[in-house]
Amino acid sequence: xxKVTQAQTExxxxxxxxxxLDCVYETRDTTYYLxxxxxxxxxxxxxxxxxxxxxxxxxxxxxxxxxxxKSTSSFNFTITASQVVDSAxxxxxxxxxxxxxxxxxxxxxxxxxxx
Amino acid sequence: xxxxxxxxxxxxxxxxxxVTLSCSPISGHRSVSxxxxxxxQGLQFLFEYFSETQRNKGNFPGRFSxxxxxxxxSEMNVSTLELGDSALYLCASGEGxxxxxxxxxxxxxxxxV
Numbered sequence: 001x002x003k004v005t006q007a008q009t010e011x012x013x014x015x016x017x018x019x020x021l022d023c024v025y026e027t028r029d030t031t032y033y034l035x036x037x038x039x040x041x042x043x044x045x046x047x048x049x050x051x052x053x054x055x056x057x058x059x060x061x062x063x064x065x066x067x068x069x070k071s072t073s074s075f076n077f078t079i080t081a082s083q084v085v086d087s088a089x090x091x092x093x094x095x096x097x098x099x100x101x102x103x104x105x106x107x108x109x110x111x112x113x114x115x
Numbered sequence: 116x117x118x119x120x121x122x123x124x125x126x127x128x129x130x131x132x133x134v135t136l137s138c139s140p141i142s143g144h145r146s147v148s149x150x151x152x153x154x155x156q157g158l159q160f161l162f163e164y165f166s167e168t169q170r171n172k173g174n175f176p177g178r179f180s181x182x183x184x185x186x187x188x189s190e191m192n193v194s195t196l197e198l199g200d201s202a203l204y205l206c207a208s209g210e211g212x213x214x215x216x217x218x219x220x221x222x223x224x225x226x227x228v
Contacts, residue, residue, distance in 0.1 A: 105160075
């Protein structure tokens with residue numbers, strides 16, 4: 001059975017602080033895909049990143065970075081120098097090989113960035 | 116390129132009624148998946164279609180059904196609505212058969228009264 005845990009329900013930071021959102025997953029498959037999505041108040045889920053289980057390289061995209069560690073089954077997301085526009089709910093998700101686009105989402109972490 | 120379009124955006128229905136929601140994927144995308152989002156249960160997978168075939172199904176009762184047409188547009192139907200079906204229903208579009216980037220629509224907010 002697959003499972004995604006985002007232990008942080010809510011995080012509040014002041015603008016320009018760095019913040020890390022944790023994601024721990026469980027799966028028996030050796031081939032799987034991990035995702036991060038952002039959901040602003042408008043409700044639409046915005047795709048941020050996809051990683052497959054064979055690619056443990058960390059990824060950096062502007063102020064965003066992701067740390068994938070198979071040894072600890074974690075796929076953490078860091079926002080550097082946070083901005084008010086980063087305020088949203090962030091979801092981590094897992095899809096096992098053969099499951100197509102059937103994503104298993106974590107409960108999400110609500111991030112509030114205040115000026 | 117137009118994004119994923121879901122219609123209607125908002126819907127109010129009465130218990131016992133049925134409802135049909137529509138999703139038009141990004142042009143060229145052949146996969147459509149559906150999710151239910153509620154405050155209590157979070158985001159839950161309903162079903163996924165690829166080239167008109169249902170490939171995966173989540174753990175929902177048979178009142179929830181869907182289909183995909185030859186133009187990749189998809190509809191989901193909920194029959195005999197219950198209060199607990201009130202949720203944001205999100206549709207995602209994917210290009211190939213494997214889980215690459217899935218792009219979501221803005222959702223349909225269903226309220227059952």
